[in-house]
Amino acid sequence: MFRWLSAAIDGKGGDRLEEAFRWLYTFVKPQSRAIMGLMLLSVLASGMVLFQPWLTKTLIDDGLIAKDYGTLVSVALLMISVGIVSTALSGVTRYLHTRLSGRILFALRDNLYHHLQTLSPTFYGKRRIGDLLSRLDGDVAEIQRFAVDSMFSAVSSVLGLVGSVVMLLALSWKLSLLVVIMIPLEVLWLRWMRRKVEVRVRTIRERSADLSSFLIETLPAMKFIQSVGQEHRERERLSNLNENYLSDLLKLQVTEFFTQAIPGTLTSLTRASAFLIGGYWVIEGSWQLGSLIAFSTYLGMAVGPVNSLLGLYVAIQRMSVSLGRVNELRIEQPEIPFDANWQPLPNNIKGELQFNNLSFSYPGREQLILSQASASLPAGSKVALSGRSGVGKSTLIDLMQRYYDPQSGSVLLDGIDIRTINPLELRKTIAVVSQDIVLFRGTLRENIRYASPQASEQQVEAAAEQAQLQSLIAELPQGIDSIIGERGQQLSGGQRQRIAIARALLQNPAILVLDEATAAVDEATEAQVIDAVDKLFAGRTRILISHRASTLAGAEQRITLENGKLIAGEGFTA
Ligand SMILES: Nc1ncnc2c1ncn2[C@@H]1O[C@H](COP(=O)(O)OP(=O)(O)OP(=O)(O)O)[C@@H](O)[C@H]1O
Numbered sequence: 048m049f050r051w052l053s054a055a056i057d058g059k060g061g062d063r064l065e066e067a068f069r070w071l072y073t074f075v076k077p078q079s080r081a082i083m084g085l086m087l088l089s090v091l092a093s094g095m096v097l098f099q100p101w102l103t104k105t106l107i108d109d110g111l112i113a114k115d116y117g118t119l120v121s122v123a124l125l126m127i128s129v130g131i132v133s134t135a136l137s138g139v140t141r142y143l144h145t146r147l148s149g150r151i152l153f154a155l156r157d158n159l160y161h162h163l164q165t166l167s168p169t170f171y172g173k174r175r176i177g178d179l180l181s182r183l184d185g186d187v188a189e190i191q192r193f194a195v196d197s198m199f200s201a202v203s204s205v206l207g208l209v210g211s212v213v214m215l216l217a218l219s220w221k222l223s224l225l226v227v228i229m230i231p232l233e234v235l236w237l238r239w240m241r242r243k244v245e246v247r248v249r250t251i252r253e254r255s256a257d258l259s260s261f262l263i264e265t266l267p268a269m270k271f272i273q274s275v276g277q278e279h280r281e282r283e284r285l286s287n288l289n290e291n292y293l294s295d296l297l298k299l300q301v302t303e304f305f306t307q308a309i310p311g312t313l314t315s316l317t318r319a320s321a322f323l324i325g326g327y328w329v330i331e332g333s334w335q336l337g338s339l340i341a342f343s344t345y346l347g348m349a350v351g352p353v354n355s356l357l358g359l360y361v362a363i364q365r366m367s368v369s370l371g372r373v374n375e376l377r378i379e380q381p382e383i384p385f386d387a388n389w390q391p392l393p394n395n396i397k398g399e400l401q402f403n404n405l406s407f408s409y410p411g412r413e414q415l416i417l418s419q420a421s422a423s424l425p426a427g428s429k430v431a432l433s434g435r436s437g438v439g440k441s442t443l444i445d446l447m448q449r450y451y452d453p454q455s456g457s458v459l460l461d462g463i464d465i466r467t468i469n470p471l472e473l474r475k476t477i478a479v480v481s482q483d484i485v486l487f488r489g490t491l492r493e494n495i496r497y498a499s500p501q502a503s504e505q506q507v508e509a510a511a512e513q514a515q516l517q518s519l520i521a522e523l524p525q526g527i528d529s530i531i532g533e534r535g536q537q538l539s540g541g542q543r544q545r546i547a548i549a550r551a552l553l554q555n556p557a558i559l560v561l562d563e564a565t566a567a568v569d570e571a572t573e574a575q576v577i578d579a580v581d582k583l584f585a586g587r588t589r590i591l592i593s594h595r596a597s598t599l600a601g602a603e604q605r606i607t608l609e610n611g612k613l614i615a616g617e618g619f620t621a
Pocket residue numbers: 168169172409410412416434435436437438439440441442443
């Protein structure tokens with residue numbers, strides 16, 4: 048079925064889509080019981096809807112016109128009961144439907160997010176955040192809407208259409224001929240118009256993505272925009288985006304109006320013809336008034352499902368676009384694929400590092416960042432790593448944390464090849480404090496504890512004290528439990544660094560890397576920070592990366608990265 052569906056939608060390129068459909072099915076399958084239950088409820092609800100005009104007909108013909116009080120009362124009572132059951136049924140169905148669609152949506156999004164967590168910094172480097180966001184949000188929601196909503200709408204449409212046509216035929220097969228003309232005409236019109244609507248809807252989605260990309264890009268950069276006095280330019284950009292959005296929205300409205308107006312007019316025409324012919328029969332006495340009214344109602348009920356079934360075709364197209372976009376993320380391969388043979392990290396790692404003949408270039412780039420680079424860093428040593436900007440110092444640290452694997456050579460930690468260790472544990476034993484410190488919206492305490500959620504309150508407070516955060520804590524209104532804004536924008540560079548150091552302390556790593564960590568602070572503060580680090584992390588391997596001679600001054604070992612090689616400084620072997 049998936050093969051057929053994907054070939055129908057995507058022709059030759061259906062293979063990838065077929066695989067995507069199979070993936071989607073893995074989320075729908077666990078819900079099959081809920082789906083069956085809901086289908087059953089939908090059948091019941093459709094039955095109730097179809098039953099109501101018949102009741103009206105009975106009420107008029109057998110109660111009112113026949114002047115039968117008994118029938119009048121019993122049909123009226125039946126109408127009330129059907130109304131109550133219908134309302135209750137629709138409430139229950141809506142609840143179950145929301146639950147089902149929510150479960151599928153969250154499972155899809157969780158799965159995708161989990162996959163994104165395995166992807167390397169290179170992936171994030173080449174993707175726009177706005178684009179990822181729209182795939183995770185809009186596209187996933189579109190798929191879920193199709194997987195649940197369209198499925199039920201298809202079932203109730205088929206039931207509604209078949210049911211109302213059967214009722215029309217039962218009431219008068221001759222008059223039903225009118226419907227035989229009307230429905231194909233509507234189908235033709237809607238098929239033709241739907242494509243136009245689809246193009247318009249797609250444009251609107253793009254416009255709305257443009258708007259969110261604009262906001263994602265400019266809101267965090269507000270300070271920069273203000274500093275270069277470009278507020279006016281951004282306001283103009285926004286108003287252009289708004290104008291484009293509005294103009295496309297209006298075009299969509301007009302297209303949708305004509306899409307609906309023609310079938311509406313056709314239905315009115317058919318209904319008027321039915322009243323004309325049927326009315327003549329009623330006056331002649333060969334047909335009953337109730338039947339005529341019920342016929343007219345069923346006529347209206349046959350139109351809706353035609354519309355929804357044609358809409359389903361468009362929904363499949365739209366969903367396949369979203370599924371394709373989501374699938375592109377899903378098939379993105381992690382740089383470090385999961386390996387069942389990964390070993391846990393032994394206890395008491397000392398922090399001895401060996402780089403053996405490392406050669407590395409980034410995927411898709413020719414330039415060799417490392418070429419047969421070797422060095423050994425004794426456990427507990429303080430090492431200065433220098434080299435000109437862009438030479439590959441941060442890359443070396445990324446290799447050490449196994450964000451990438453080298454094309455040849457190896458990295459050994461306490462003599463163990465890091466490729467045999469679970470990267471989760473490996474990364475926990477290496478704390479990296481860089482210039483770019485990640486802070487989340489939350490309290491200072493939560494931020495310090497981020498890498499070590501199991502740390503006790505006392506441990507967090509002790510780490511904060513050791514990292515000399517007391518003065519900041521004293522300044523904040525709720526102390527350590529004060530909320531610090533997203534990305535810690537209300538904090539100074541030095542304060543952010545101290546938070547990162549407190550975090551690293553709690554993490555209790557065997558290796559600490561300071562990658563340009565003190566570049567943003569003055570030399571006196573830097574000396575204090577390094578002094579504190581030396582005291583707090585004494586006995587652990589410390590790697591300092593900096594362009595400043597003062598930062599590197601106290602190192603016991605000096606290594607320079609040059610032309611892809613690690614060159615040991617005087618007196619040291621690399
Ligand atoms: N994810 C990536 N994909 C492709 N190329 C990358 C990636 N990250 C870095 N590079 C490139 O690799 C080279 C080394 O970058 P790296 O950040 O390791 O240098 P660095 O020595 O730490 O520089 P700096 O001192 O300026 O921080 C640069 O030319 C950079 O453009």
